[in-house]
Amino acid sequence: MQMADSIVDIERTSxxxxxxxxxxxxxxxxxxxSARGExxxxxxxxxxxxHSMGSRQSLRIGLTGPPGTGKSTFxxxxxxxxxxxxxxxxxxxxxxxxxxxxxxxLGDKTRMEQLAQNSNAFVRPSPTRNASGGISHRTRESVxxxxxxGFDIVFIETAGVGQxxxxxxxxxxxxxxxxxxxxxxxxxxxxxxIMEYADLVLVTKADGDLKRAAGRTRSEYASALHFFSRxxxxxxxxxxxxxxxxxxxxxxxxxxxxxxxxETWRKDNGAWHIVRRRQAIQWLEAAIHESLLEEILGHxxxxxxxxxxxxxxxxxxxxxxxxxxxxxxxxxxxxxxVNEY
Amino acid sequence: MQMADSIVDIERTSxxxxxxxxxxxxxxxxxxxSARGExxxxxxxxxxxxHSMGSRQSLRIGLTGPPGTGKSTFxxxxxxxxxxxxxxxxxxxxxxxxxxxxxxxLGDKTRMEQLAQNSNAFVRPSPTRNASGGISHRTRESVxxxxxxGFDIVFIETAGVGQxxxxxxxxxxxxxxxxxxxxxxxxxxxxxxIMEYADLVLVTKADGDLKRAAGRTRSEYASALHFFSRxxxxxxxxxxxxxxxxxxxxxxxxxxxxxxxxETWRKDNGAWHIVRRRQAIQWLEAAIHESLLEEILGHxxxxxxxxxxxxxxxxxxxxxxxxxxxxxxxxxxxxxxVNEY
Numbered sequence: 001m002q003m004a005d006s007i008v009d010i011e012r013t014s015x016x017x018x019x020x021x022x023x024x025x026x027x028x029x030x031x032x033x034s035a036r037g038e039x040x041x042x043x044x045x046x047x048x049x050x051h052s053m054g055s056r057q058s059l060r061i062g063l064t065g066p067p068g069t070g071k072s073t074f075x076x077x078x079x080x081x082x083x084x085x086x087x088x089x090x091x092x093x094x095x096x097x098x099x100x101x102x103x104x105x106l107g108d109k110t111r112m113e114q115l116a117q118n119s120n121a122f123v124r125p126s127p128t129r130n131a132s133g134g135i136s137h138r139t140r141e142s143v144x145x146x147x148x149x150g151f152d153i154v155f156i157e158t159a160g161v162g163q164x165x166x167x168x169x170x171x172x173x174x175x176x177x178x179x180x181x182x183x184x185x186x187x188x189x190x191x192x193x194i195m196e197y198a199d200l201v202l203v204t205k206a207d208g209d210l211k212r213a214a215g216r217t218r219s220e221y222a223s224a225l226h227f228f229s230r231x232x233x234x235x236x237x238x239x240x241x242x243x244x245x246x247x248x249x250x251x252x253x254x255x256x257x258x259x260x261x262x263e264t265w266r267k268d269n270g271a272w273h274i275v276r277r278r279q280a281i282q283w284l285e286a287a288i289h290e291s292l293l294e295e296i297l298g299h300x301x302x303x304x305x306x307x308x309x310x311x312x313x314x315x316x317x318x319x320x321x322x323x324x325x326x327x328x329x330x331x332x333x334x335x336x337x338v339n340e341y
Numbered sequence: 342m343q344m345a346d347s348i349v350d351i352e353r354t355s356x357x358x359x360x361x362x363x364x365x366x367x368x369x370x371x372x373x374x375s376a377r378g379e380x381x382x383x384x385x386x387x388x389x390x391x392h393s394m395g396s397r398q399s400l401r402i403g404l405t406g407p408p409g410t411g412k413s414t415f416x417x418x419x420x421x422x423x424x425x426x427x428x429x430x431x432x433x434x435x436x437x438x439x440x441x442x443x444x445x446x447l448g449d450k451t452r453m454e455q456l457a458q459n460s461n462a463f464v465r466p467s468p469t470r471n472a473s474g475g476i477s478h479r480t481r482e483s484v485x486x487x488x489x490x491g492f493d494i495v496f497i498e499t500a501g502v503g504q505x506x507x508x509x510x511x512x513x514x515x516x517x518x519x520x521x522x523x524x525x526x527x528x529x530x531x532x533x534x535i536m537e538y539a540d541l542v543l544v545t546k547a548d549g550d551l552k553r554a555a556g557r558t559r560s561e562y563a564s565a566l567h568f569f570s571r572x573x574x575x576x577x578x579x580x581x582x583x584x585x586x587x588x589x590x591x592x593x594x595x596x597x598x599x600x601x602x603x604e605t606w607r608k609d610n611g612a613w614h615i616v617r618r619r620q621a622i623q624w625l626e627a628a629i630h631e632s633l634l635e636e637i638l639g640h641x642x643x644x645x646x647x648x649x650x651x652x653x654x655x656x657x658x659x660x661x662x663x664x665x666x667x668x669x670x671x672x673x674x675x676x677x678x679v680n681e682y
Contacts, residue, residue, distance in 0.1 A: 032662075044663040051660045133345070139664050224565045280654045280661050287665030288647070292637055292672075293630060306629070314623045319392045320621050321482050322385035324628030331633075 008042045014049040018148050022122060025149045029124060032141035050148040057276075058090075059263055062172030063157045063163045069178045070246055074156050076112040077246040078255065082153060083326060084118040090122040090146035091115060091155045094168070094202065101223075112285040122151065137286035139247065140171045140279075165208060169197045172260055176200045179221070181213035198239050200258055203223065206243035211294050214243045233271035234262070266340040302331055349383045355390040358490050361429075363463060366490045373482035384482060391489040399431075400604055403513030404498045405506045410519045411545040411587055417453040418587040419596065423494060424461040431463040431487035432456060432496045433480060435509065446682040473568050478603050478627035481512045481620075510538045510556065514613065515603055517541045520562070521556035528669075539580050541599055542566065547584035547592065555584045574612035575603070620660060643672055 008031065016024040029214050032043035074091070079089040091112065113123040126139045139156065146154045158168045169175040179200035194202075201221055206214035222241040240258055244251030266272040296302065309327050312318045349372065357365040373384035404563055406412050420430040432453065456462040467480045473662045478496065499509045510516040518539035536542075541660070547555035563582040581599055582591050585592030607613040637643065651658045 041666060044666045046661070047660045110555075126342075137665075144662075186496060277655055279573035283661035283669075284665050287661060288638070288668055288672075289634060291665065291669055293633065296633055297629070306625075307425050307542075310625060312624050313625055314618055319385070319388045319455045320628060321485075322389045324478075324625050324632065325385045326380060327393055327625075327629055328632055331629075 005141060008046065009044065010045050010049050011122070014046055014053065017046075017145065018050065018053060020150045025122065025145060028145045029142045032145065033126070033138050033328065044275075047141065047144060047148075053148075056147050056150065058151050058154045059259065060143060060147075060154050060156065060173045061172065061259065062168040062175040062179060064168060064179030065204075066173070066180070067159065068115045069180045071157055071178050072111040073180060074202070074204060074244070075245045076114050077249060078252055079112070079121055079153075080114045080118060081252045082256070083115075087152045088113065088150060089153050089155065090124070090149070090151040091157060092124055092126045092137060092142050092146070094126050094156065094158045108180075110300045122133050122146065122149075124339045125154075137283060138288055139167075140286070143171055162258060166195065167257075167286075170279060172264075173242045173275070174197055174199045174259055176202060178202045178204050179217065179304055181205055182217045183221075195225070198225075199262060200239050200255070201241040202251075203241065203243040205245065207245035207248045218243045232267060238262070241249065243283075296331060304331055309325075347455065348386065351383065351386050351390050355387055355394065355489075358387075358486065359391065359394060360431065362489045363490075366486060367465070369486045373486065374467070374479050382472045388482065388485060391486075394489075394630070396485075397488050397491065399492050399495045400600065401495050401497065401512065401514045402600065403509040403516040404496060404519060405509060405516070406519030406545075407521070408500065409474050410520050410521045412498055413452040413499075413531075414587070415519060415543070415545060416498055417455050419593055420453070420462055420494075420496065420588060421455040421459060422590065422593045422599070424459055425455075428493045429461045429491060430456065430459075430490040430496065431465070431490070432498060433465055433467045433469050433483055433487070434513045435480060435497065435499045456509050458482060463487065463490075467497075478624055478631055480508075481624045484512055504586075506538065508627075511620060514616070515540045515566050515600055517543060518544050519543045520558065521544055522551045523558045525671075526596060536566070540575075540603060541580050541596070542581065542582040543592075543596065544584040548586035548589045559584045597610070637672060646671060 010028075013024050013028060017028055028043065031039045031046070034040060055190070063071055064076065075093075077090055079091060082089055087121070093111075113125050115123050123276075124142070126142055143154050143156060152324055156168050156172055158165055175197055176199070177195065179201065181203060203214045203218045203221070204217075218241050225239055225241065242251055242254055242258070244255060297306065309318075309323050313320055313323055320321055347465055349368075354365050354369060356371055369384060369387055372387070375381060375384070404412055404416065416432055416434075420432060423430055434452075441674065453464050455542055456464050465483070470609045484495050484497060497509050497513055499506055512544060516538050517621055518541070520542060544555045544559045544562070547559075559582050565584065566580055583595055583599070585596060604613070607616070638647065646668055650659075650664050654664060
């Protein structure tokens with residue numbers, strides 16, 4: 001049946017996307033990321049159509065680490081290595097700057113030179129712009145769309161700043177923490193609390209002058225992580241810590257083996273399915289909460305009101321409780337329940 | 342000036358509260374925790390009145406740890422020890438069960454037998470019930486009210502389950518993680534990500550048969566924590582790990598010394614003030630976001646709709662994106678902007 005849609009031909013786009021058409025995928029992601037209600041509606045209908053064709057599952061790999069660790073270089077290198085082994089790779093690069101600069105597609109593409117020119121790879125920046133400044137639920141939609149386009153692996157790369165890591169771990173099957181070789185024995189720049197979300201820790205730049213430091217860093221983290229409880233259902237000795245070199249392409253085979261081992265273990269004991277279902281509920285909740293807050297607080301006037309209120313609080317002039325009530329009164333005067341429940 | 346208020350005499354209550362009157366404090370907290378708009382309004386006006394008298398600052402200590410660690414026993418013992426040294430102590434016990442059972446004041450009071458009968462201590466359970474199931478911003482208001490009532494130290498105890506730890510660390514000056522002596526070398530039951538929020542780690546039950554295990558656990562964590570970056574502005578060698586016994590009252594003096602050392606250090610280098618200001622902004626945002634979501638999603642019909650939608654997603658029948666849009670449409674049909682921005 002040919003379905004008509006005011007903006008997008010859902011049936012045609014879903015069929016093309018399912019067959020791996022990159023233009024359809026790019027367009028679908030643009031719809032999902034759009035601020036316009038009718039675009040979001042089309043994106044949702046498209047996902048429903050794809051779901052009715054039988055949802056595909058990729059391996060979703062979240063990546064984080066402090067700035068300068070070499071995350072993009074690693075994705076470029078590891079992604080290319082995987083395509084050489086017959087895998088199709090999608091990369092969603094979450095760039096906190098993209099909401100300010102109006103997108104940094106070029107920036108991200110040039111950061112991943114090899115992948116950008118690879119016909120088995122798809123690289124796309126994903127904006128961060130929910131009401132709390134974190135990563136939006138829309139990134140989940142992009143991940144899902146990449147899966148349905150037939151990519152075997154979807155990388156979700158986060159810049160390692162802001163509140164994005166927890167969200168990325170909630171939309172990943174496996175969450176990888178990348179760390180540079182440490183100069184001393186204290187880890188610089190890793191946000192507190194991230195270490196323990198990791199399913200796998202990679203020490204980058206294990207080549208040349210830094211090879212020795214990388215080895216030392218690896219063994220230090222291996223012994224530190226030993227004390228933390230592993231994720232429920234995971235095999236013993238996790239998370240593992242490896243050292244890799246993107247320049248020399250060393251360690252990539254071991255990383256891939258570990259990713260497959262974790263995937264297999266979790267699928268065999270049911271944990272994979274449980275986590276995916278929990279993530280679907282988190283997706284629903286995030287979509288509802290973020291959409292409501294965006295609708296109510298996303299307008300220029302409301303934003304301005306909040307900024308002014310924050311400044312007054314910063315100067316110690318007013319208390320947050322009263323300030324919140326006053327702001328809510330002003331916001332509510334524009335919104336009103338049609339019927340009380 | 343005598344201020345009149347429809348429900349509460351703000352001027353009188355704030356004056357009594359400021360003088361340490363426990364009944365006024367208890368009543369003010371009840372107002373802040375109330376679901377009724379006019380009560381919240383009174384609470385906000387009360388806080389404004391207290392703020393205009395010059396806000397006092399207590400030392401806010403957040404406490405977390407796995408069930409069975411002896412958190413309540415520690416607060417009971419350490420709190421009593423502090424009152425013997427002339428300190429006035431307030432305890433807000435965050436009990437995730439209280440929203441279900443309709444309050445467990447008796448339960449909490451009997452769990453802290455010594456403090457409950459101590460005229461220099463105030464023990465109060467605090468409900469958890471924001472839209473995401475986390476701790477409400479209302480607990481921040483209770484903390485502030487206790488501060489203004491002249492308590493030197495406010496303990497915020499969380500049960501160590503759910504999403505409450507991050508919120509508690511956001512309303513504490515110092516966040517303490519309590520751990521039981523471990524049987525092996527793997528930490529059981531501590532939620533991932535919590536370890537790195539800690540400003541101080543205490544291994545409990547360091548007496549009798551468990552003394553040796555507590556010592557071993559302490560040194561293991563001390564070496565594991567060595568690898569994590571300390572909080573910005575903190576003195577070297579933090580977080581420290583101590584062992585304590587609530588039964589034998591050992592280690593309490595060292596804990597107190599460390600709390601004072603951290604407070605002094607942070608006040609001297611300005612970090613204290615910076616963190617408090619950031620927390621005030623977080624309070625504002627939490628209050629606005631939670632209030633809006635509660636207003637819109639807190640009603641029985643909306644709750645029922647969300648539960649049914651979640652069940653459909655769990656069974657794989659629908660996609661979260663489309664389900665969210667449909668739920669939003671139904672919720673929005675009862676709410677409507679009076680003017681578009």
